[in-house]
Amino acid sequence: MKILVAHDGSPKADKALDTAADIAGKFGGSVVIVNVVPDLCLSSEEIGPEGCALVSRSLTDEADGAMRKVKARLAETGLVAELVIKDGRPADAILDAADEADVDLIVIGSTGKHGALRMLMGSVSSRVAEYSTRSVLIVK
Template identity: 25%
Template sequence: MFDKILIPTDGSDFSEYEFERAMELLSKDGQIIILSVASKIEANTPFHNKKNVDNMNKEFLKEAQANVDRMARRFNNSVNIKKLVLQGIPSETIVNVADNENVDLIMIAASGKSGLKKFFIGSVVERVLKITEKDVLLIRN
């Protein structure tokens, strides 16, 4: 059993598979930390309109918050849930949160997608596996 489990979510159906496994592995008084990492675009060229970039970043944050809220609703009220929405590079942010929150386990879903989507989604999981010192449970679907 684990006292603190970090569940990163990107809002995809694949990230929902962690719910059942987390409930099996969470200790009685444990905590689930649900994290969604929003992209952040910088207006760093004259061709970028700062207002448009700011609006896009706000939308990314709204989407990330919706992802976290949707995942949190799957758990009943007896589960201690902490919701986090941060901007950054997904793999690095996941590992930083795992370290800062001193989690026992990072639970992350494999997408099972193919082609270019598999490369990008798989690269986040692969990078987390390479840079974390925490235990990672890869959920296949």
Template identity: 25%
Template sequence: MKKIIIPVDFSQQSEYALETAAALAKKHNSELIVMHMLELSESIFSSSSSDKNEETAFMLLVTNKKFESFLDKPYLEGITVTPMIKNHKVLKEVDEIAKEIDVDLIVMGSRGHNDYDGVLLGSNTEKVVRHSEIPLLVVKSKPETIDFENIVIATDFSADSASAAKVAIKLLSDLSKKITLLHINLPNAHFLSTDEIEEKASKFLKETNLENLKDGIVLISDYNVEEAILGYADKHNMDAIGMITEGRTGLSHLFGGSISEDLVNHSTLPVFTFKK
């Protein structure tokens, strides 16, 4: 990993993300780009040019002062850290910026939220999960270690997830000693027999050149994908969870929801997401 970007709002959760990214940077000799998006008021867009310049200048001054204290951390010593300030707050642009500067990983902190909040309000992290084509790591607590012993990656072994799976395995293999591919067999229209799942998994591994992971496949049956992943991770003492996301938007997202976003909200473990 050459570059890691951390979108921050100077909260405690942002500091968890920064410390996690710093540990990764030291291990992989990576540069950290710490980005803050200014929360300019809506009224400024209808004000005069001089008013815009004045408010923007004030916000930049405040943000630079916050950066000084926020980046004054002993765990950042010896790491190349580049602060970045953007003049607007559109979370989907995190991915656009990450692609422009050739970032390998986005690291974000998140508080998560309850089910009611999730239906109507969502969260900044959710929006990045939804839009990002760059691998994303979401953390909710101070990192104890980034030397993950065991990571479980949920997969449906579908053809359209093959490229994302390759990216996931390549990145996570550098971070973990053991990777488990978890498939959840759902009832009704999604149900597959054991032979059908094994055949699908075998074809998937062969097409993605990941046949070395054949012994790391776990097949379980459940009624709910999110609960199955969280339950498996807890029962088997996983250190992190990986998830291939659909990145749905619009009405299909609003009414259908997103397993990846729900998982990010409710998991206490670090969660990696990779968009198909």
């Protein structure tokens, strides 16, 4: 069994990671962790290209930090996982990563770190569950 975990550094994502690690451990599965750097520059006219680049760099640094923590957390369990960072709309990037890795299950927290995105695009976990052709486990 191959499991993809969507992780954004939030406490719910940590719970999703723990759940996926438990499932993988019990069934001899493997884990792919994906972190998506969202595009929050909806209009570069407002802050200019330099401002958008700064926002993007900051979010990428945040994603790198979250993935380092994930790697350390998994090292404690003895589970080795593939770590992936993608750019774009979170739900779409998660679904793309699931297809690319050909996973059997997607595990995602019920809420994430970027609350502003929820207002603009709806719940990422809801969109993943709605549009995925794979099984999705939403962890509360």
